[in-house]
Amino acid sequence: MSTKQSDFFNDVYEVVRLIPYGRVSSYGAIARYLGATRGARMVGYAMNAAHGQIPAVPAHRVLNRIGMLSGKHHFGDELAMQQLLEMEGVVVKNDQVVGFEKVFWDPNLELNLEK
């Protein structure tokens, strides 16, 4: 494809789309799943380019390791990310996900068990 970006970006989008409804994941978990344990920041970079991607990438389900909406500023409206999460049943308090461990979805774990 002429729109061929780094395969890393495409791979990130794919994993993010696999995040179930009402669940969230972390940049480090995705990076580690892709083999880029030290590339957590690169996942964030991919998210920055995920805007307008088709199919849409649920970037609002991707948070940092503490469950904080670190990228809420990149959604245009700061509350947009929180609104999307609450719409899916995820409780957000003080820009932080309540019960983050309960809604946390680890690709390394879920995808590994199925394989």
Place this chain on the structure above:
DNA sequence: CGATTGACGTACG
């Protein structure tokens, strides 16, 4: 081509 930045994470005090 070199320096700075950044949707992160871990280590240290």
Place this chain on the structure above:
DNA sequence: TCGTACGCCAATC
């Protein structure tokens, strides 16, 4: 337990 410092890796200036 909380706050600060440093490290990674790629993109941008």
